[in-house]
Amino acid sequence: MHGRVKTRTTEEQRELQRIEKQKKVKLYLEGMNKAFEKRNKKELDDEALAICENLLVHNPDILTLWNFRKEILLEFKNSACTNPEIDLEKLVSKELYLTEVCLKVNPKSYCAWHQRCWTLDNIAPKPDWDRELLVCTKYLELDERNFHTWDYRKFVVGRAGVSAKSELEYTTSKINKNFSNYSSWHYRSQYLPLVHPDATGERPIDRDIHIKELTLVESAAFTDPNDQSGWFYQRWLLDLQQQLPLVLTQACISENFTWVAFNKPVCPNDTALSITGLGDGKWKTCNGETASHVWIKDTQDQSLISYEQSKLSLFVNGELKSDLELKLVTESNDQQKMIGFRKPSFINNLNSALVDFYSSLLESVISLLELEPDCKWPLLSFVTIARHLRFESSRAEIYEKLELLKKCDPTRKNYYDDLRSKFLIEDKLSELEDFTGVFDVSCMELTALYHTQYLSLFREVNLSKNKLGKIKRRCLGNLCNLQACEVLNISDNNLEVTKVPKLPNLVTLVDGKCLAGQKV
Amino acid sequence: MANLVKDVTISDSHPNTLLKDKHVNYLKSYSDNKEDYEYCMTEYLRMSGIYWGLTALDLLNESNEESTEAMMEFILKCVNDEGGISPSTGHDPHILYTLSAVQIAALLKQESKLPVQKIVKYIQSLQQPDGSFAGDKWGEIDTRFSFCAVACLSLLGQLDAIDLKKALDFVMSCLNFDGGFGSRPGSESHAGLIYCCVGFLSVTGNLHLIDADLLGWWLCERQLPSGGLNGRPEKLPDVCYSWWVLASLSILGRLKWIDQDSLTRFILACQDTETGGFSDRPGDIPDPFHTLFGVAGLSLLGTKDLKEVDPTFCMPANVIQRLGAVSQKLPSP
Numbered sequence: 001m002h003g004r005v006k007t008r009t010t011e012e013q014r015e016l017q018r019i020e021k022q023k024k025v026k027l028y029l030e031g032m033n034k035a036f037e038k039r040n041k042k043e044l045d046d047e048a049l050a051i052c053e054n055l056l057v058h059n060p061d062i063l064t065l066w067n068f069r070k071e072i073l074l075e076f077k078n079s080a081c082t083n084p085e086i087d088l089e090k091l092v093s094k095e096l097y098l099t100e101v102c103l104k105v106n107p108k109s110y111c112a113w114h115q116r117c118w119t120l121d122n123i124a125p126k127p128d129w130d131r132e133l134l135v136c137t138k139y140l141e142l143d144e145r146n147f148h149t150w151d152y153r154k155f156v157v158g159r160a161g162v163s164a165k166s167e168l169e170y171t172t173s174k175i176n177k178n179f180s181n182y183s184s185w186h187y188r189s190q191y192l193p194l195v196h197p198d199a200t201g202e203r204p205i206d207r208d209i210h211i212k213e214l215t216l217v218e219s220a221a222f223t224d225p226n227d228q229s230g231w232f233y234q235r236w237l238l239d240l241q242q243q244l245p246l247v248l249t250q251a252c253i254s255e256n257f258t259w260v261a262f263n264k265p266v267c268p269n270d271t272a273l274s275i276t277g278l279g280d281g282k283w284k285t286c287n288g289e290t291a292s293h294v295w296i297k298d299t300q301d302q303s304l305i306s307y308e309q310s311k312l313s314l315f316v317n318g319e320l321k322s323d324l325e326l327k328l329v330t331e332s333n334d335q336q337k338m339i340g341f342r343k344p345s346f347i348n349n350l351n352s353a354l355v356d357f358y359s360s361l362l363e364s365v366i367s368l369l370e371l372e373p374d375c376k377w378p379l380l381s382f383v384t385i386a387r388h389l390r391f392e393s394s395r396a397e398i399y400e401k402l403e404l405l406k407k408c409d410p411t412r413k414n415y416y417d418d419l420r421s422k423f424l425i426e427d428k429l430s431e432l433e434d435f436t437g438v439f440d441v442s443c444m445e446l447t448a449l450y451h452t453q454y455l456s457l458f459r460e461v462n463l464s465k466n467k468l469g470k471i472k473r474r475c476l477g478n479l480c481n482l483q484a485c486e487v488l489n490i491s492d493n494n495l496e497v498t499k500v501p502k503l504p505n506l507v508t509l510v511d512g513k514c515l516a517g518q519k520v
Numbered sequence: 521m522a523n524l525v526k527d528v529t530i531s532d533s534h535p536n537t538l539l540k541d542k543h544v545n546y547l548k549s550y551s552d553n554k555e556d557y558e559y560c561m562t563e564y565l566r567m568s569g570i571y572w573g574l575t576a577l578d579l580l581n582e583s584n585e586e587s588t589e590a591m592m593e594f595i596l597k598c599v600n601d602e603g604g605i606s607p608s609t610g611h612d613p614h615i616l617y618t619l620s621a622v623q624i625a626a627l628l629k630q631e632s633k634l635p636v637q638k639i640v641k642y643i644q645s646l647q648q649p650d651g652s653f654a655g656d657k658w659g660e661i662d663t664r665f666s667f668c669a670v671a672c673l674s675l676l677g678q679l680d681a682i683d684l685k686k687a688l689d690f691v692m693s694c695l696n697f698d699g700g701f702g703s704r705p706g707s708e709s710h711a712g713l714i715y716c717c718v719g720f721l722s723v724t725g726n727l728h729l730i731d732a733d734l735l736g737w738w739l740c741e742r743q744l745p746s747g748g749l750n751g752r753p754e755k756l757p758d759v760c761y762s763w764w765v766l767a768s769l770s771i772l773g774r775l776k777w778i779d780q781d782s783l784t785r786f787i788l789a790c791q792d793t794e795t796g797g798f799s800d801r802p803g804d805i806p807d808p809f810h811t812l813f814g815v816a817g818l819s820l821l822g823t824k825d826l827k828e829v830d831p832t833f834c835m836p837a838n839v840i841q842r843l844g845a846v847s848q849k850l851p852s853p
Contacts, residue, residue: 001558001807002758002800006792021557028560036610062564064611067658114660145754147708154706182753186708189697228741228753236697239734265728289848291728411743415736415777418853422733448853477773477851 024058031055039068044075053098060102060109069095069115073123092124100135107139113148117155129160144174145183164194179220182229189236203240211357213237218361221377222368231377238358238384247322248314249344250435250456252484253278254337257504258299259286259483260312260324261456263344267291277312277326279304287480287501293453294481296504305336312340329436341435344454346426350388358385362394374408387423398423417467418448425450442466442489452481460487464510469494476500526756527744534789534802538823542796543811544582547573550808558807566608567598567617571624572812578627578836579815579827588628595621596633602645603638604656614656615646619668622675626839631676640681643669651686652704662703663694667716670723671833674845684724691720692729699734711742711751715764722771722832722847732772732850739765740777747782748801758800759790763813766820767831773850775820784821787814 009017031054038048049072052065073091080086096119102112120127136153139146157167171188174181196209203210214237221230250261258278266273267290268283281299285292304310305328314322326340350358362385368378379401386394386401402420406413424444429451432439439458446466455461461482468474468490480501482488488500489510500509550573553559562569570591577584598606598621604613605621618639625631646654646669653665666687673679693705694717700709701717714735721727742749742765748757749765762783769775789802790810797806798814812834819829828837832847840847 001805001809003756004799004805006799006803006805022555025555025557025560029555032563032610059561059564063614063656064564064606067612067656070658110660110662114658118658118660145752147702147710147752151702151704151707154704180754183708186696186698190706232698232738232741232753267728289728290725411745411779411782412740412777415740418777422853450853475851478853 028055028058035065035068039071044072048072056098056112057101057105060106060112063111066111066115070118070122073119077123088123088125092119095119095123103139107143107146108148110148113152116152120159127159129156132156133160133162140174144178144181147183150183150187164191167191168195175216175220179223180227180229182232185217185229185233189233203243205240207351207353210237210240211353214357214361218364221381222364225368225372225375225378228377231381234381235384238381238388244345244348245321246314246316247342247345248275248312248324249454250339250341251312251324251326252337252339252457253299253304253326255302255305255335256299257296258304259294259296259456261294261453261481262314263293263453265291265293266295268295272317274315275312276315277304277310286483287477292480294456294483296483305338310338339436339457341457343432344426344429344451346430346451347388347390355389358389361385362389374404376405376409379405379408383419395427414447421446421448422450429454436484438462449476449478452478455485456481456483458482459484460489461485462489463493464489465492467493469496474499479503482506525744526750526754527746528748528757528801530746530785530789530802535791535793536785536788538788538818538825539791539793539796540580540825542791542793543798543815544577544580544796546792546796546806547577547580547808547811548582548584563608564611565617567595567605567620567624568607569808570594571620571627572808574624574627575835576808576812576815578839579812579819579829581825581827585628588630591624591628592630592633595625599635599638602657603635603640603642605639612656613642615643615653615665615668615672616655618642619672622672623833623835626675626843627835629842631843634676636676636678640673640676640678643672644681647682647687649686651683651688651690653687663691663701663713663720664703664716666691667720667723670720674723674847675833675843677844679724687720688724688726688729691717698738699731700738708752709738711739711749711761711764711768714739715768718768718771719832719847722849723845725846725848727771727848727850730772732774733853736769736772736774736777739769739772740774743778743783747779747784747786749778749783756801757786759787759798759810759817760800760813762787763817763820763834766817767834770820770831771849773852776852780821784818784823787817787821790814 031051035051035055038051049069052069055062056065073095076086076091077088080088096116099112099116102109133156136149136156139149168188168191171184171191174184192213193204196206198204198206217230217234217237221234244263246266247263248260249263252259260275268285281297283295283297286294286296310326312324312326313320324340324342326338328336328338330336362382365378365382365385369382372378383398383401386398399420402416405416424446425441428441435454436457436459438460439455440462442462443465446468449468474495476499482503484505485503486505487508488506491510551559574584595605597609600606600613605618606613607617622634625634648654648661652661653669654661655665669682670679670687673681694701694707696702696709698709700714702708702710703713721730742761744750744757746757749762750757751761769777790798792799792806795806798810799806800810815826816829816834819826820831830837830840833840833845
């Protein structure tokens with residue numbers, strides 16, 4: 001029951017309502033009994049249709065009655081070949097009309113919408129899809145956010161063979177009329193890649209169209225900077241660059257234990273993936289789930305550790321996707337292992353045309369912020385664009401803007417804190433040349449731990465004096481990637497209960513309760 | 521075109537503490553008058569109504585054991601020849617009510633009395649060649665039904681009875697630009713459908729396929745100044761959307777991205793101080809549907825005196841543990 005306001009009524013009004021409702025209940029119960037009786041007797045006739053209709057116009061969600069009508073319509077359709085008196089076209093238009101009446105009562109009635117699709121697909125001798133498209137256009141003028149109508153439009157467009165180009169133009173006209181319509185932007189995101197695919201196949205849409213689209217949404221979003229629809233769409237367009245390919249980022253082969261780390265979580269059971277250069281043995285996820293960033297296995301083959309240098313190759317569907325050089329290292333206890341890592345990449349490089357365009361977009365956002373310095377959406381847009389451009393000059397400003405966002409949108413301050421933590425960890429990882437010694441992100445006010453897949457080789461990880469304890473019952477599940485970690489410091493984080501995953505090489509856990517040096 | 525935020529105002533006149541006894545009373549007496557107008561008009565979803573009421577009562581630490589036998593008798597009367605379960609006697613079976621019936625039986629520790637193999641067969645029969653699920657034999661397709669299928673099978677310990685790979689492919693084909701999901705490929709993201717798809721991925725252990733930061737951001741953007749959450753951008757807040765957004769965020773390990781205090785305040789304000797029960801928004805008429813999602817939401821937010829709820833199944837966590845129905849949850853970043 002949605003949006004029914006409870007109103008104060010007098011005793012007299014209540015009595016009238018009670019009598020009115022009693023009457024309705026009586027009619028309902030009688031009607032349902034009659035309908036069930038007709039159905040049990042298999043009386044699939046006009047009278048049965050009328051009984052259902054009378055009930056459905058008051059309550060369009062009684063699915064069973066729609067189903068009964070379907071049975072009757074099918075019966076009529078079957079008899080139509082032998083009985084010329086049956087006018088299927090008329091039956092269909094009556095059924096469509098009934099769904100329209102019912103949709104006025106409840107525009108979100110799933111079963112009324114489905115009845116309409118079903119009738120056109122199964123009963124109508126010649127569905128008039130042009131008319132149906134007009135119905136959609138009309139309904140979307142009455143309520144441009146009803147997702148049932150948009151879904152129905154998609155159904156009709158498919159049946160009528162309307163071109164993707166024409167639907168894309170429809171969204172342009174809807175957006176020109178009212179850009180504050182999330183549904184139109186969504187619909188547009190569906191058709192854009194169909195109409196303007198990228199010839200190189202590297203991105204979802206053509207580069208010039210990408211820029212044109214960013215310009216369109218810029219003018220929409222700038223007209224009313226407080227309207228969220230356009231900004232959501234803009235963030236999607238800005239991040240279209242971010243589709244990073246799967247790469248092997250780190251690996252270690254030791255005497256009895258091997259692991260590899262990827263930039264994305266992947267599933268060891270995925271037969272499309274294979275890694276050569278590692279001998280036999282079955283991979284497992286390091287977290288016990290279907291997929292993980294780090295895969296582990298027991299090493300059987302000692303000979304893998306005997307080479308001075310070797311190379312791992314990741315194949316996806318038989319195609320070489322990524323290589324990783326391995327080096328032999330000798331530990332202090334004379335144990336030898338092969339390790340390899342590459343510098344992580346968090347964002348794809350923009351090509352020069354996009355760098356120019358993003359730079360000019362950033363300038364516009366800055367001008368907008370001069371007019372409305374506390375406006376959330378341009379602030380967030382600044383952060384997103386500047387992050388893509390990676391100009392050293394704007395790095396500090398990104399963090400300043402995130403602080404401002406926390407002030408002007410306090411509801412989501414924890415989100416901005418986590419975003420800040422993510423950026424800080426990315427910045428830290430980007431500076432590193434070596435990924436095997438000590439990783440220290442203490443005293444950074446981190447509220448979240450991102451990218452732990454790049455920490456798999458560090459011997460010592462210092463996360464102390466941060467703010468990781470903001471979450472109740474936080475489990476530090478992401479730490480499962482720290483396969484080489486011997487010393488882990490999570491102290492001074494206000495953690496309530498510290499549940500650290502079991503790590504194969506962990507010797508010392510500093511969690512603030514047990515002080516440094518305590519063995520686990 | 522001025523963009524006014526659609527929202528409600530919460531004042532001191534709205535309740536701000538949990539009216540536990542009133543809700544128990546509301547739920548227990550809901551079905552007392554079988555000729556009541558609201559009761560009759562919701563016959564077409566009775567099985568779900570019972571699930572909402574029983575689960576809410578259980579989360580409120582109120583048992584309803586005295587009605588166990590009658591309840592099971594009713595469920596068994598609603599099982600049809602093909603194994604599907606209808607919302608009420610005389611009505612047609614549907615996957616929505618099949619799940620509700622299994623949930624009720626599980627709550628009452630009576631799942632062994634269900635014709636499990638028949639139900640499993642019915643669910644199998646609804647899977648389509650593209651992996652999607654129809655709600656019933658008439659063929660309406662929706663990701664809600666994909667969730668119902670795997671949730672039902674998981675509770676019955678028979679998850680491998682269907683083609684999970686294809687089912688997964690279909691759900692993933694409904695992924696949108698904003699990281700959310702809709703009811704069919706190309707349908708707009710909507711908190712209810714997101715809950716179903718995230719729930720599907722949680723039950724089947726495939727949450728790694730989600731961009732949890734992108735979707736988590738979209739979900740936390742549903743919170744309005746009143747503290748309530750809406751189901752889509754530019755819509756009014758609602759207790760049921762609050763649950764769907766909250767449960768999804770919880771599964772994704774990003775519950776803290778919303779302001780929990782103001783959401784608690786919003787849900788409490790939706791209580792009816794006279795009759796008990798929760799409504800969609802402060803001042804509206806309450807119903808069992810919003811009462812469950814109000815109580816479940818408060819449980820997820822850590823309100824005292826409520827049982828812990830499982831965000832994937834929207835059932836008491838101890839019931840899910842007893843059944844061993846494993847579902848994945850992402851760790852917080």
